[in-house]
Amino acid sequence: MALDYSQKVMDHFINPRNVGEIENADGIGEAGNPKCGDIMKIYLKVNPDTKVIDDVKFKTFGCASAIASSSMATELIKGRTIEDAWNLTNSAVAEALDGLPPIKMHCSVLAEEAIHEALNDYRAKNGMEIIPMEHHEE
Amino acid sequence: MFVYMDHTATTPTSPEVLKAMMPYFSENFGNPSSVYSFSRKSRAAIEKARSQVAAALNADPSEIFFTGSGTEADNWALKGTLEKAMKAGKNHLITTSIEHHAILHTAEYLKKFHGVDVTYLPVDSEGFVSVKDVENAITDKTALVSVMFANNEVGTIEPVAEIGALCREKKIPFHTDAVQAAAHLDIDVKAMNIDMLSMSAHKMYGPKGVGALYLKKGLRPENFVHGGAQEKGRRASTENIAGIVGFGEAMEILKSRLDEDKKINSERRDRLIAGLLEKIPHAKLNGATGDKRLPNNINFSFIGVEGETLLLDLDAKGISASTGSACSSESLDPSHVLLALGLKHEMAHGSLRFTIGRLTTDEQIDYVLDVLPEIVARRRAMSPLWEDFLKTVKN
Ligand SMILES: Cc1ncc(COP(=O)(O)O)c(C=O)c1O
Ligand code: FES
Numbered sequence: 001m002a003l004d005y006s007q008k009v010m011d012h013f014i015n016p017r018n019v020g021e022i023e024n025a026d027g028i029g030e031a032g033n034p035k036c037g038d039i040m041k042i043y044l045k046v047n048p049d050t051k052v053i054d055d056v057k058f059k060t061f062g063c064a065s066a067i068a069s070s071s072m073a074t075e076l077i078k079g080r081t082i083e084d085a086w087n088l089t090n091s092a093v094a095e096a097l098d099g100l101p102p103i104k105m106h107c108s109v110l111a112e113e114a115i116h117e118a119l120n121d122y123r124a125k126n127g128m129e130i131i132p133m134e135h136h137e138e
Numbered sequence: 139m140f141v142y143m144d145h146t147a148t149t150p151t152s153p154e155v156l157k158a159m160m161p162y163f164s165e166n167f168g169n170p171s172s173v174y175s176f177s178r179k180s181r182a183a184i185e186k187a188r189s190q191v192a193a194a195l196n197a198d199p200s201e202i203f204f205t206g207s208g209t210e211a212d213n214w215a216l217k218g219t220l221e222k223a224m225k226a227g228k229n230h231l232i233t234t235s236i237e238h239h240a241i242l243h244t245a246e247y248l249k250k251f252h253g254v255d256v257t258y259l260p261v262d263s264e265g266f267v268s269v270k271d272v273e274n275a276i277t278d279k280t281a282l283v284s285v286m287f288a289n290n291e292v293g294t295i296e297p298v299a300e301i302g303a304l305c306r307e308k309k310i311p312f313h314t315d316a317v318q319a320a321a322h323l324d325i326d327v328k329a330m331n332i333d334m335l336s337m338s339a340h341k342m343y344g345p346k347g348v349g350a351l352y353l354k355k356g357l358r359p360e361n362f363v364h365g366g367a368q369e370k371g372r373r374a375s376t377e378n379i380a381g382i383v384g385f386g387e388a389m390e391i392l393k394s395r396l397d398e399d400k401k402i403n404s405e406r407r408d409r410l411i412a413g414l415l416e417k418i419p420h421a422k423l424n425g426a427t428g429d430k431r432l433p434n435n436i437n438f439s440f441i442g443v444e445g446e447t448l449l450l451d452l453d454a455k456g457i458s459a460s461t462g463s464a465c466s467s468e469s470l471d472p473s474h475v476l477l478a479l480g481l482k483h484e485m486a487h488g489s490l491r492f493t494i495g496r497l498t499t500d501e502q503i504d505y506v507l508d509v510l511p512e513i514v515a516r517r518r519a520m521s522p523l524w525e526d527f528l529k530t531v532k533n
Contacts, residue, residue, distance in 0.1 A: 013450065019520045030522070036464035036472075037483045038444065041522040061484075061523040063446040063465035103468065 005064060006098035012068035017075055020057040026125070029117025033110050038062030040070050040114040046122055051082050058114070065104035066111075072096050073111035082119055086131065088112065090138075105138040141457040141502045145341075145434055145495030146290050146318060151384065152343040152496075158387040159345065162380035170377050171368065180379050187386025191350055194393045195335065196326040203351050203369050204382050208317040208338030210362070211351040212240040214373070215313045215334045216284060218359025220248050223281030230279040234259045234267050234296075235478040236289050240336075241315055242474070255279065263480050264426040265294030272301050276308055283312050287319030287335075291462060291475040291491060292425030293435025295319065302331030311357065317341055317349075320389075322403070322432050324396060333357055339381065343496065344388030348381035399496075403433035406494055406503050410436050413507040418514050420527070424476060424489065436492040439476075439485040442524025443517040448490050451513040457506060462489040484523060 005013070022043035030041045038061055045055035056078050060070040073093045077085040090108035094100045100108060113133070120130050151159075168177030170184055185199070192199040205211045220231060233245055235258045248254035257275045259267050267285055276283075283305050288295045298314055305312035313334035316325060320335075321342040327335060333354045340346040353359070353372075365374025392399075414421055414436075424437040440448070445461025452459050462473025464487060472486035481489075492506065518524040 010450075013447070014454065016520065036470045037487060038465070039522050059520055059522040059525065061442065061521040062444055063463075064450050066444075066465075067447065067520070103470070107465075 004101055005068075006100075008072075008096075008098045009065065009068040009100065012071040012097065013064040016067055016071035018057050018071065018078070019059065021059065022055060022057050025057075027118040027120075027122030029114045029119070029121055031110050031113035031117055033062065033066070033106060036062075038066050038107070038110060040066065040110045042070075042074070042111075042114040042118045044118050044122060046082060053077055053080055053082065053085055060110075062110065063104065063107060065100050065107040068097055069093050069100070069108040069111040070114075073108075073115060077115060082122065085115060086119055088115060109136065109138065139456045139502070139505060141455075141505060142497045143492040143494055143502070143506070144458045144460050145497070146491070146493035147460060148340045148346065149321075149343045149495060150497070151340075151345050152388065152391065154391060155344055155384045155387045159380040159384040162383050166379075170379065171366065180377070183379055183383050184377055187382045190386035190390045191337070194320075194325070194389045195352060196328050197352050198355065200370075201327075201352055201355055203353060203373050204377065204385070205349045205351055205373060206347060206363075206375075206378070208315070208336050208341070208349040209240040211336035211338075211349045212238070212315055212317075213244050214351055214362035215336060215359065216241065216244045216248065216282065218362050219282045219311060219313070219334075220252065220254050221360045222358070224252065224254070228279050228281040229253065230255045230257070230277055231282050231284065232257045232259065232272065232275045232280060233284045234261060234286065236261050236265060236267075236291075236294075236475045237284070237286050238290055238315060238317070240317075241284060241286070259285075261294075261478050264430075265289055265292050265424075265475070265479050266426070266430075267296050267301070269297055269300045269304060273304055273308075276310060280308075280310050283310055285312075285314055287314045287316040287325070288323065288432050289425075289475060290318045291473060292437045292479065293318075293432035294426050295323070295430050295432065298332070299330040302333075305333070306331040318432060321392065322396075322400065322434060327352055327354070334359075339385035339388055342388050342392045345381050345384040348378050348385050350385065400433045403494055403498075404429075406498060406500065407431075407433055407436055410492065410494075410503050410506065413503075414438060414510065417507065417511040420531075421514075422485065424479060424481065434494045436494070438490050439481065440488040440490065440514050440518075441485060441527050442521045443488045443514055445487060445489050447517050448488075448510075448513060451517070452510070455509050455513075457509070460491045460493075462491070463487045 025043035027044040040060045090112040166179040170180040188199045335352040338349040445463030446466040464472040476486040
């Protein structure tokens, strides 16, 4: 298949931001892609007073689109509150990357879901209510 | 550096071939079917090409039929044979699970629209079909056995001569897709008891859009392309003269340097394989080793990384390769060939194929050995799957 990625996607793929793990993370989330078997893992450090995401790291096994989406998503939620971060949609991630090929939209869902998992992990650990997750394909 | 290591996808038309083709566009453009003397040159050119292709296979020129591609030759062999056999009550097709889609999707079509009963033979972990399995699958309804000569993804060379002998004994027509094999191996259709064989010019430094089906004398599958009386009434449509001329020329050149090419390709192949095994931890070679593997095929799985990312990283270094990863297929399914060899999804995901050829140099092999280990290590470092894998290895 021809790989027609935007320059932004290529930039985030070649030099992904926020790669790695956080020791003693406040929230950890993992999402798998039923479509092609890819995995994203996300680590959050949250300020206990302000509920702002101070640090975020990811590890992703997947295509260029999955890696670029992970990288972009971490940039978009860093410095935001956990409420704001919850509202980040995969289409916003794709838009920030100047679009993804239609067949690759599902890769950005991986990022949205991993963030939701990590946020719910944080909420559970801090006695907050779990937010029900909606699974969708694109 | 531009490093083209995808010769299995296609090859450049060689300059000698192009030169031979040139007079058949604007000068000798006559329609071979016309009566006037001007078109004789076109007819003669086609017949020369037919002899060149036939000679390379130890076939008779009258047994070579030009088609528009390897895919068309495959379609014709399967559909033409089954359609005819069904009139005589035979509706069973035996093929394998590692065929090219040109065969697999044709078999699926025959099943769906004609009620053909298809047996897909399994392969072992190196990609070999067992002759015993072929024998056991044969019933009194079997109309055709179609087993590829060599696999395009992992390069495994099938026991074609044994299957040919078996089918001859059982009096069942035997077809083989030799689209890849014909570009690298000596093929003798008589000695190997092959009844039908598909080929394609663009895999052997000829032009795209021209192929051929070898049909043993006496075999008459139904026509596939209906229309005019070209190719002795067996394959309609005005001949692609320049393409056919190029095919004949490419085949003759290929044959003249086959042993030399085989030697140099196998040496480079084995050096690349050995180097990658040494430099990349937990690298797995897919397919067979030695002379049961196409001399130009190198196929690896690197657990923990995804193939499309490797292709893009390699592309950034000027290297063109290919993968069987789900992420780089239109269907998001991993390679059916790698799955048939028993690879887990994540191993198929991390597959990478290099296919070398006339554009390859020793320096390019060194270059790949230089850059790939770093690329794999870097992508593995950001992969949660690799992290999990390392835990299982340590324990
Ligand atoms: C084994 C095999 N069969 C058939 C084909 C199709 O040939 P063509 O491109 O001439 O239609 C290919 C090409 O990729 C192939 O590798
Ligand atoms: S992660 Fe598989 S297609 Fe993107």
